[in-house]
Amino acid sequence: MFNIRRGAALTLLAGSVVLGSCSAAVTIPTVVCVGEATTYLDWLNGDFKPDTAGTIADPGATTGDLLATVMSRGYITVSTDPDYAPQSSVKPDGTYEGFDIDVATEIATRLGVDVHWETPGWDAITAAGWQGRWDMSVGSMTITTPRKSILDFTQPYYYNPAFLAASTRSKVTKTSDLKFTLPSGATATTLPTDANCAEAIKAGRTEFDLWISSGPTIDAAIAAGTPMVKVGAPVFTEDLSVAFDKSGPDDAALLFKVDQIIGAMHTDGTLTELSKKWYDGADLTVAPAS
Amino acid sequence: MTSSVPVVPILAEIEAHQRRARLSFRLQSAGVWVGLAGALVFSLWVMGKIHPDFIGTWGPFILGGTWITVLVSASSILIATVLAVLGAIGRLSRNPLISGFAGLYVSLVRGTPLLVQIFFFFFVLPEFGVVLPAIPTGIVALSFNYGAYMTEIFRAGIQAVPIGQREAAESLGMPERLVMRRIVLPQAFRIVIPAIGNDFVAMIKDSALLSTIGVQELLWRAHTVGTRHFRTLETLLIAAAIYWVLTIVFSFFQERLERRMARGDR
Numbered sequence: 001m002f003n004i005r006r007g008a009a010l011t012l013l014a015g016s017v018v019l020g021s022c023s024a025a026v027t028i029p030t031v032v033c034v035g036e037a038t039t040y041l042d043w044l045n046g047d048f049k050p051d052t053a054g055t056i057a058d059p060g061a062t063t064g065d066l067l068a069t070v071m072s073r074g075y076i077t078v079s080t081d082p083d084y085a086p087q088s089s090v091k092p093d094g095t096y097e098g099f100d101i102d103v104a105t106e107i108a109t110r111l112g113v114d115v116h117w118e119t120p121g122w123d124a125i126t127a128a129g130w131q132g133r134w135d136m137s138v139g140s141m142t143i144t145t146p147r148k149s150i151l152d153f154t155q156p157y158y159y160n161p162a163f164l165a166a167s168t169r170s171k172v173t174k175t176s177d178l179k180f181t182l183p184s185g186a187t188a189t190t191l192p193t194d195a196n197c198a199e200a201i202k203a204g205r206t207e208f209d210l211w212i213s214s215g216p217t218i219d220a221a222i223a224a225g226t227p228m229v230k231v232g233a234p235v236f237t238e239d240l241s242v243a244f245d246k247s248g249p250d251d252a253a254l255l256f257k258v259d260q261i262i263g264a265m266h267t268d269g270t271l272t273e274l275s276k277k278w279y280d281g282a283d284l285t286v287a288p289a290s
Numbered sequence: 291m292t293s294s295v296p297v298v299p300i301l302a303e304i305e306a307h308q309r310r311a312r313l314s315f316r317l318q319s320a321g322v323w324v325g326l327a328g329a330l331v332f333s334l335w336v337m338g339k340i341h342p343d344f345i346g347t348w349g350p351f352i353l354g355g356t357w358i359t360v361l362v363s364a365s366s367i368l369i370a371t372v373l374a375v376l377g378a379i380g381r382l383s384r385n386p387l388i389s390g391f392a393g394l395y396v397s398l399v400r401g402t403p404l405l406v407q408i409f410f411f412f413f414v415l416p417e418f419g420v421v422l423p424a425i426p427t428g429i430v431a432l433s434f435n436y437g438a439y440m441t442e443i444f445r446a447g448i449q450a451v452p453i454g455q456r457e458a459a460e461s462l463g464m465p466e467r468l469v470m471r472r473i474v475l476p477q478a479f480r481i482v483i484p485a486i487g488n489d490f491v492a493m494i495k496d497s498a499l500l501s502t503i504g505v506q507e508l509l510w511r512a513h514t515v516g517t518r519h520f521r522t523l524e525t526l527l528i529a530a531a532i533y534w535v536l537t538i539v540f541s542f543f544q545e546r547l548e549r550r551m552a553r554g555d556r
Contacts (some may be wrong), residue, residue, distance in 0.1 A: 078362045082514055090511075092351045119425075120504040124413075131416040133423065195517045202520050224520050 031208040033197035037123040040212040044188040048143040065250035075114040076136040099278035104138035142238040153241040161234030170209035175232035278284040355508035366432035373437030378444035399438035421505040447482035487544030
């Protein structure tokens with residue numbers, strides 16, 4: 001009898017401590033969720049080093065390199081992360097759709113080959129060392145100095161503004177509502193991909209209230225019913241390009257060819273058309289004036 | 291001697307009655323399962339968390355991942371069994387080099403998480419020149435991992451074969467290798483069949499880890515579709531249900547197999 005009473009008292013005490021700490025956990029307004037291996041994370045860590053593709057030289061006639069392999073094979077393998085609408089998402093029949101998908105398909109068509117798809121995680125794509133599992137990444141990758149040491153980039157095919165988004169329950173609607181300065185005052189937390197952050201907020205998780213991602217991705221999340229709003233002006237704009245693995249087979253010729261194709265797609269309006277199709281009539285393919 | 295032919299008619303009646311009672315009990319238990327699961331799904335539907343049209347659109351795509359899950363698990367369990375037999379014989383070998391090697395394999399693989407091994411085969415192995423596509427990598431990782439656990443099971447199975455069997459074979463002049471192949475292993479195999487069946491069922495669920503290297507199996511499909519449309523509850527529910535059904539189906543077959551193999555013992 002005595003032991004049961006003591007046990008019950010201890011349980012009540014422990015339970016009230018747990019419950020008390022639960023209700024005391026208010027949302028911490030300095031935590032920002034970002035996708036792993038994204039430039040948004042770099043920016044929050046003060047590590048964002050945007051770069052340009054530089055001049056891409058014509059290597060002339062080559063043999064036995066990546067271009068030769070792709071042409072003789074008749075298809076090019078492109079990596080995509082189908083968790084990134086409206087850039088890339090999967091359809092019920094297992095094929096993919098999205099802005100990045102259309103751009104990659106067009107590039108392959110102009111090269112004269114078919115396109116095959118691979119779906120590794122984003123962190124595997126940005127880490128290079130693709131080991132020939134796929135040849136090209138058309139995945140809205142930002143050109144940064146660290147990435148340039150392991151990947152080769154073409155000229156940008158579009159430009160994406162990165163925005164801060166805040167959940168409606170945090171009551172943050174303007175940058176001045178934040179109790180800290182971005183990016184130095186923020187604490188970053190990561191989930192495997194950007195979409196997971198919106199997913200968490202929509203499900204009602206309380207670890208974070210803020211999210212940084214690309215404008216169109218945030219718009220898509222809000223349109224799907226995620227309770228959040230965009231806050232303020234873009235925090236930065238990124239140059240997004242097609243990437244090739246430096247450690248793979250010699251890609252100089254393929255890089256040059258694809259770069260030329262992208263230039264042509266800019267000039268003849270294909271990229272603008274695709275942008276308007278996927279981004280609600282907005283043309284994100286012109287470099288922002290800055 | 292088994293008496294499948296009843297001596298007195300009343301025994302037949304009693305047996306039939308017992309069989310009917312068992313069947314009726316089983317049906318009632320199944321009914322409770324269906325009722326509980328159905329109640330859960332119904333209440334979720336009433337709460338508005340489940341949308342039949344969404345499930346109708348994406349169900350087939352998610353279901354398509356089942357084939358890959360089963361393929362990967364089946365291939366892996368076969369290779370793992372081969373590794374396990376070799377490993378068990380190695381562990382029981384009197385040669386210190388062989389038994390040490392086998393012991394190291396078992397200890398190392400059982401001592402590291404399966405997920406770590408999957409990443410290892412996918413990201414690290416290519417640095418040594420071995421590049422496999424995602425699905426073969428997954429099969430290699432799963433077989434490698436389960437082979438170690440099954441080595442211990444096979445070792446126990448081999449040791450469980452009565453020593454008299456081996457002694458009788460050796461006294462007949464059978465060479466060691468033939469003793470193992472003809473006498474010990476077949477009997478050991480019968481002993482470990484339940485454990486292999488268990489491991490196959492467990493592997494079906496461990497195959498979900500392959501979604502981390504981009505294999506488009508059940509979980510990858512469910513999670514991708516769910517995240518994209520913000521309907522993870524439904525897609526994960528579908529995936530969980532499919533895994534559950536697969537487990538039930540394969541457990542049923544395993545039970546049948548066990549009963550068949552044990553027939554000679556009755």
